[in-house]
Amino acid sequence: MPDITRDEVAHLADLARIDLSEAELDHLAPQLSVILESVASIRGVAGDDVPPTSHALPLTNVFRDDVVRPGLTAEQALYGAPAQEQQRFAVPRILGDEQ
Amino acid sequence: MSGLTRHTAAELADALAAGETTSVEITRAHLDRIAEVDGTAASGGVHAFLHVDAEGALAQARAADERRAAGSPASALDGVPIAVKDVLATEGLPTTCGSRILEGWIPPYDATVVARLRRAGLPILGKTNMDEFAMGSSTEHSAYGPTRNPWDLDRIPGGSGGGSAAAVAAFEAPLAIGTDTGGSIRQPGAVTGTVGVKPTYGGVSRYGLVALANSLDQAGPVTRTVLDSALLHEVIGGHDPLDSTSIDQPLPPLVDAARRGATGDLTGVRVGVVRELGGEGYQPGVLSRFQESVDLMVKAGAEVVEVSCPHFVHALAAYYLILPAEASSNLAKFDAMRYGRRVLPDGADNPSAEQVMRASRDAGFGDEVKRRIILGTYALSSGYYDAYYGQAQKVRTLISRDFAAAFEKADVLVSPTAPTTAFKLGEKLDDPIAMYLNDLATIPANLAGVPGISVPSGLADEDGLPAGVQVLAPALADDRLYRVGAALEAALVDKWGGPLLDRAPALATNGAVR
DSSP, X not given: OOOOOHHHHHHHHHHTTOOOOHHHHHXXXXXXXXXXXXXXXXXXXXOTTXXXXXXXXXXXXXXXXXOOXXXXXXXXXXXXXXXXXXXXXXXXXXXXXXX | OOOGGGXXXXXXXXXXXXXXXXXHHHHXXXXXXXXXXXXOTTTTSOOOEEEEOHHHHHHHHXXXXXXXXXXXXXXXXXXXXXXXXXTBOBTTBOOOTTOGGGTTXXXXXXXXXXXXXXXXXXXXXXXXXXXXXXXXXXXXXXXXXXXXXXXXXXBOOOSSSHHHHHHHHTTSOSEEEEEOSSSTTHHHHXXXXXXXXEOOTTSBOOTTBOOSOTTTOOEEEEESSHHHHHHHHHHHBSOOTTOTTXXXXXXXXXXXXXXXXXXXXXXXXXXXXXXXXXXXXXXXXXXXXXXXXXXXXXXXXXXXEEEOOGGGGGHXXXXXXXXXXXXXXXXXXOOSSSSSOOOOOTTOSXXXXXXXXXXXXXXXXXXXXXXXXXXXXXHTSXXXXXXXXXXXXXXXXXXXXXXXXXXXXXXXXXXXXXXXXXXXXXXXXXXXXXXXXXXXXXXXXXXXXXXXXXXEEEEOTTTOOEEEEEEEOOTTOHHXXXXXXHHHHHHHHHHHTSOGGGGXXXXXXXXXXX
16 A cells, blocks of 8 residues: 655655645645555556557647747846846845855 | 626627627626625635726727727627636736735736637636636635635535636626636536536647646636537637647537537437446436436437446546646746745745745645645656556556547547536535545546536436536547537426526625625
8 A cells, every 4th residue: 555654745845845834744644645545546557568648649849930039028027026136037046055 | 688697608799799789888797797796705705706807808898899880890709708717828917826826926928818819809807716726626725715606605616617617607707718627617517507618638729828737738618508618619729839739720610510509409429428437426416417418318319329438447546646747847837936926934044046945835835736746746756657657647548548449439428527516615625535536527538638518417406506417529529519518408408498507596796795
């Protein structure tokens, strides 16, 4: 039976870049276990001879002529920015303390 | 022309063409109705709308009237107002996806669906409520409070497009746009007594639709009649070079198919009843309304055959692995750097971008979204990928094969749309599995990309609430949905002696405070 521990949820949250509170971790671990248990039935349904389908329709590359055309103005692009400076997105520091 | 909000879109279009009313009158009537019954989540109103754009809608209505006066309407629906699910980008109008992380965000561009609505002259009344990022079956996962079902304000309107369905059911809008990833147009349609269509995957552009799961999402019509859905589908459908998954083929004639179906003749149509969609877990009243619909189709000349789709029992599991996997990847863009809500972590002096990202995503996403992001991250992680995600993609192949085999025996497939009528608000909120089961009958179509429609099938005996019948067709044969759907609708309306929604209780007006 698949089981997902509190530590595993914390690790997954870390990978997904979400700070979960202690209470959220307590709450989520058992819920995810129940969900995983109910979807575990899928294991073994299809054998090696069945190809996977990632998409309902056959996909082909779509091309267009490489023509210059107007895009968003800097003002439009920055409109929803939480912070901006000199026509640029202002972001918190990217490098950690040790770098 | 009186009672403007009670008319169907087709009737309103005819009245506009005949000069019996104006788009401004129609639009104002719907804005008034919204003001009367919508209220807020807290006030106990329907709360179908997150944003109402009265000024914008009236300006578009005036422009529509001018085009009519000049004898050059932009389309058959020019001047008929519409509501749009808040997951589609609308230039100059807030788009939140029901999430705090996008609170106040105003897109600088229109989704293709929205651009086509504007081009066809439909005034946009506002944006409708939804489960956060379209994750849910009840619209209770909206960060802005739930929408209520106009049939019973203590019940859910379905999800994730509960706002669009409730707006149409409550006569706040004659038409609405929804999106359907696992049933989010059809299931709300079923529980609110409205018509909902999920077109063939790729038949309506996804450009500007904030993605939940790219390989499953599909925008489509929410209306009160099958003909109205066909009219709207023809406006929004067709190839879009901005969406690489858009099908480069003309739409089949949908309005013609609906008109043909409305004559009530289904001679020569083979209807397949899917054995796996209609047993355990289905409410008796929903099943008996479904059986009645099948009997009416037989009376209309259809030949009914039973078909088996043995892998449908695994559809729910495959869906709840594929969807979170795609969602966890799609929602990675909400990182608080270029747009959306930015939250600084507590107690961190000079926090890093990563710390800000973590804090913002914790504060900005609701429980269901976090649950699915974590689940998707798990399904995609090394060591589990083959057992879960890889298997789910193979099951998808098996489900497509089931459909292909079934469509050899039948022109369309039918089932109840949702296993139950609308449940009470809060009833399933802490039980994700019970909530997910609502999409049991609708999910296979999304996994295989085939189109589906939900038509109201009547009221369940035990609770007097609406149920729906689902019709599925092969990919690109959307016209079959409209033919069969319209024939069924005609027979049912005959039987009821009028539209089902006429039986819904009147809503308290003015402030909608109970």
